[in-house]
Amino acid sequence: MEGASFLARTLGLAPRFDVMATLAKGPVCYTKLLGKRIYFVNDAEYVKRILLDNVANYPKSATYRNNLRPFLGDGLLISEGDFWKRQRRLAQPAFHLRRLKALAAAMADAAVRMAAGWQHGRVTDVMIEMNAVTMEIVARTLFGADVSGNIGEVGEAMTVLQEETGRVGFTAFFDLPEFLTRPRGRRFGDAVATLDRIVNRIVAERRASGETRDDLLSMLLEARDEETGEGMTDKQLRDELVTLFLAGHETTAIALTWTFHLLGQNPRAEALLQAEVDEVLGERDAPSFEDLERLPYARMVAEEAMRLYPPAYVFSRRAAGDDQLGPYRMPAGAHIVISPYALHRRPDYWPEPDAFWPERFAPGARTDRPKLAYLPFGGGARICIGNSFAMMEHAIVLAAAVRHWQLESIPGRDVKTEPRITLRPRGGLPMRVMRRAAG
């Protein structure tokens, strides 16, 4: 086990801290901070034990929950035990492919409008563009038309809440006392109140109207527990909607942003993608749900981009009781950090791990690596509920952008990662937007 006193060395130096290199050092890496034991688990077999085989022993860490609870309540991301199980059962049908199909047109509409607003030759911050489009998509697919009058207000409140909860930075890395991680203050309180007011109004109006629409809100309102026949209370709905709103946009925006960066660096892959998109879309500006299966290269590009830059690059668990991971003992109370980033760059799982090579994910390509060597959406029972939603959204936005535009990297600009709660490019991602001759 690697001794790593680096946490103590680097506390407070977050922006200069090369987390990634350190995390990739060995199957299990151990340190002690403020008397708490912290373990980095970088082996796919051990991760499988934590997320699947012995999952009951590894609830989510308290630090993470304390940080997000004042904002997300008891939403899916942080709830536990029987309550989580029931809520997941209730929400799951809303994410079945058959239901997602109804959301594709709203995604395409937002993506086409985004691309229509671009100007030839202009440098634009791709991170900002992707954040705006994914926020609009999540707002519309969650609430349908109901949020159109409030989309600006919801967006602002969401940004404040993300900033305030993100202030603590590496929450997943540390096992910190509650008073240090709980967001507070007037700005935070006001943003929660704004969001609550809007979400509660939308839920009340929709309940009163009895109307059913093709959005996630209607699907969640209709959801009934198979065993008890009960639906969700207003409070549960509020927590799940706010959770889906938060979990559902920044991660996808980041995945898209890194995808454009990587395509800007890899002209061959970019040309292959353009050719696929042109052929499938023909005269159209964005794909339909049915087109998606005819865009396999777009999917491979997304998967490879999330391998190199997994938006949720790190998450954490707590060992409830003693356990054994191979030769390593995990004592009860251990704080465990799992990093998709580190696993995705292990050379024994991924030959030439730093190379962007979408063909790794070609149908029928090598599959002898352990299953959990790739986990951009986590794994086991707590796997991301929105993974198909995100993959569909990624393909639609990417295809709509690529149809008419080519995004060029800025020469000489060194693009670095900013590992906060999610893995953003430091300082955003300016790129030059060029109209394609063929577009």
Ligand code: HEM
């Ligand atoms: C590329 C985009 C996305 C990435 C990389 C991502 C990543 C993840 C990861 C790694 C987890 C597991 C965290 C853990 O085990 O501690 C997770 C959970 C979750 N994600 Fe996503 N996510 C994405 C998009 C979405 C979308 C679009 C939605 C909703 C519309 C969503 C909703 C959720 C929820 C509710 C959970 C908690 C699930 C549970 O514990 O039952 N995510 N996500």
